[in-house]
Amino acid sequence: MRITRIIIAAFAVLLASGCSNYTITPGVTLELAQQRKAQISNIRYNLNFNIPTQISDSVSATVDIVFTTNQQEALIIDFRAQSDMVKSVSVDGKAIDYSFSNGHVIVPPKYLRKGENTISISFISNNGSLNRRDEFLYTLLVPDRASTVFPCFDQPDLKASFALTLNLPGEWVAISNSKVTKNISKEDTKQITFEPTKPISTYLFAFAAGKFKVVTKTINNRTYNAYHRETDKEKVDRNLPILFDLHDKSLSWLEEYTQIEYPFDKLDFILIPGFQYGGMEHAGAIFYSDSRLLLNDSPTERQMLGQASLIAHEVSHQWFGNLVTMRWFNDVWLKEVFAGYMADLIVNPQYPNINHELNFVLSHFPRAYSVDRTQGANPIVQPLGNLLNAGTLYGSIIYHKSPIMMQQLVGIMGEEPFRQGVIEYLKTYSMQNAEWSELVSILNKHTDEDLTAWAKIWTEETGRPKVQYQINPTDSTITFTAMDNTPFPPSLLDISTLNENAQRIWVNKLPFSVKIEDFEPQRPIAIANTSGIGYGCFIPDSTTFNQIVSNNSLFNNPVTRASNHILAFEMFTDDLIGISTYLNFLVESLNHETESQIQSFTLNALNTVFWKFATPETREAYAANIEQLLWRKILSGTSDNEKRAFLNGLISIFTTDESFSRLYDVWNTSKVGEISLNENERTELAYQLMIRKPELYHTIALGEIERIDNPDRAAKFEFMLGAISSMPSQRLEFFEKLKVPSNRKPEPWVTSALYLLHHPLRSDFSIRFIEPSLNLLSEIQETGDIFFPKNWLDATLSGHSSEEAKRIVENWLSKNPNLSPNLRLKVLQSADLLFRSANIQL
DSSP, rough: EEEESSHHHHHHHHHHTTOOSSSSSSSSSSSHHHHHHHEEEEEEEEEEEESSSTTTOOOOOEEEEEESSOOOSSSEEESSOOOGGGGEETTTTOOOOOOETTTEEOOOOGOOOOOEEEEEEEEEOGGGGTTTOOSSEOOOOOTTHHHHSOOOSSTTTTEEEEEEEEEETOOOOEESSSSSSEEEEEEEEEEEEEEESBBBBBGGGGEEESSOOEEEEEEETTEEEEOHHHOOOHHHHHHHHHHHOOOOOOOOHHHHHHHOOOSOOOOOEEEEEEEEESOOOTTEEEEEEEESOOOOSSHHHHHHHHHHHHHHHHHHTBBTTTTEESSSSGGGGHHHHHHHHHHHHHGGGGOOTTTTHHHHHHHHHHEEEEEEHSOOOOSOOOOOGGGGGGGOOOOOOOIIHHHHHHHHHHHHHHHEEEHHHHHHHHHHTTTEEEHHHHHHHHHHHSSSSSSHHHHHHHHOOOOOOOEEEEEEEETTTEEEEEEESSSOEEEEEEEETTOOOOOEEEEEEEEEEEEEOOOOTOOOOEEEESSSOSSSEOOOOHHHHHHHHHHGGSSSOOOHHHHHHHHHHHHTTTSSSOOHHHHHHHHHHHHHHOOOOHHHHHHHHHHHIIIIIIIIHHHHHHHHHHHHHHHHHHHHHHHHHHHHHHHHHHHHHSHHHHHHHHHHHHHHHHTTTTTTHHHHHHHHHHHHHHHHGGHHHHHHHHHHTOOOOHHHHHHHHHHHHHOOSSHHHHHHHHHHHHHSSSGOOHHHHHHHHHHHHHHGHHHHHHHHHHHHHHHHHHHHHHSSOTTTHHHHHHHHHHHHSSHHHHHHHHHHHHOOOTTOOHHHHHHHHHTTTHHHHHHHHO
């Protein structure tokens, strides 16, 4: 059998077949995807993996790819591996000549026939997307990583059925998209076979295997299986009944809302230590980060809301993303915005004590602005020429600006017309693929509004608009004027006078004027965007702004107070207000604010300003007073949750010896006042203490590791110690190890460690890591999962605010003109506060 490995030979095959209209390049280009979509259909994969006990041994496997083709042309199969990892290729049991080029197996046309074909490939699987550890492994194939694990047609619009067999160590169990049909044990091994799935995209295929405990529960005639590795029995017993119930409630609600039965054969879930995301919605088998769902005792209501929302989000994906899938990953935002919207509808009524309007504003607007205000802002719908770059599309615009757009859309249409449009969309494209324009066409039938032009501005334009407004007391009008060239997305917007009666208006374009209802000439003040739903930085005149800063705590509506907080932060980062004014505003708010969600936002803002913008002299001037305030709140807060929030806020920013001494006692006793620290809080405190007092590094490290019982959490703690070591040589060694891809897993551990490595108190030392970290970026995008490049950048630049650090990033961007455009945007996004802080400190 002959294997041709050079590109010239691959091109020759294509030329001979008449397929010379595109080039074999790495990844899956849009052109290749469109050609294959027109060529093949009815795809089935029969997969067989041999999982060895030793992580150092390779995973060998076979796949039979069954498909129908309407053309006798060369076939390109994706397999992102080294050519020698393909062991054989055969058709109808006979070995064939094939080519391998740039991560593709190319089958010549002479071996194919119109109609059904079967191609069998024996191969060695890549370890990267198998996420192998000593006692378990799991696949994570979004967006284009299926082809790193097995040969396939790795594009979302070629849905297929998957039949899987796993050969495993005898003590291991396994989960996949479908039900188990056979489980055969043989001495020290076992073979588990799963029934064929319904049609799903390659990125939704998944399996996990290892030493997991399995718990089964039946609710409303549906049986759920949960897999976990948690050793704290009380934590498991406390959480698992809730998790089962939340999955069933979400599933039942979605069946009612969509009028479509759950589209897959079963729904199981697995809780994985160190999982890269909060959750991943594989059809029939949802993977979660265990720390997101296994809550400690006495969780806050917001933590419980987060737990329920995550589950509702991933279950919603079974309809929005799995039942109907985007044609191409440029529309990946669509499944995410639907899942988020549905999760809110499912969960919010279960927690009536939480102000959900406030939660929406604080959860989405600041994070959307954190990207849209930057030089690296990207639109909701981004161009995508190759699936290799699909991971770079993910970010805060998808997860936070698109929900704001969805809120506006539902506000324009009305909830019931919107629902009817969604039902029609799901039924029209059931088990198929669709794109944004096709959804808009359907929604247009359910409203008198023309959504096409509206949608174009929201999804294709970038930037956080900066809008100035002024009051004319003579005619009681308010006028909005653009302060920059950022396109203004047509929006619903609220304005209020000091009596806080909201007046909702529709602002289609700028400039825009409207008469203010309930205007009081004796108090000629009105505030824009008091409900927070308008998208942009709405800047008042000086009189109104002074009223906001001086009296924010007097506004009765917490959403108004939160909207004012967001405005003040955006104005501060735009250098429209000074650091002393803003710090005093934050401190005053912490003194008086009673709403926990606003307290949390204020503490986070304080942390950002304190470390990112304040000079050492400013920090020293404010530190004692801020820490005393936080200690008072810890000891006199109205609830344990409030006290805990202020404690965590103090742990993140303390610098004085007095606070160190008191917090060291807290760490020793795991208690402050009536609050008992949970393990995660105690460990985070240990990290912060070791950074402040390197001379106590060994004492604290040994004391902490002795108190961690779970082996997975103990392994994480030992990993983190390299980043916070008291010895600079060990921190250098830690970073050098990260240059090896296999040492950059688990990715959440690496991200957390980098934040500590680049702590502001150690920025003079860690600045040396900025340029080599940027040099690794393209490789990280190739080898890491979708959020890792941005997380890597955020953590690397987190502790830096100097002009020197800014210059390093700017020079690196200048020296790398061929950097992927999307990665360049990520760098500019992550560097935004660094650039702004360096400018403000000049």
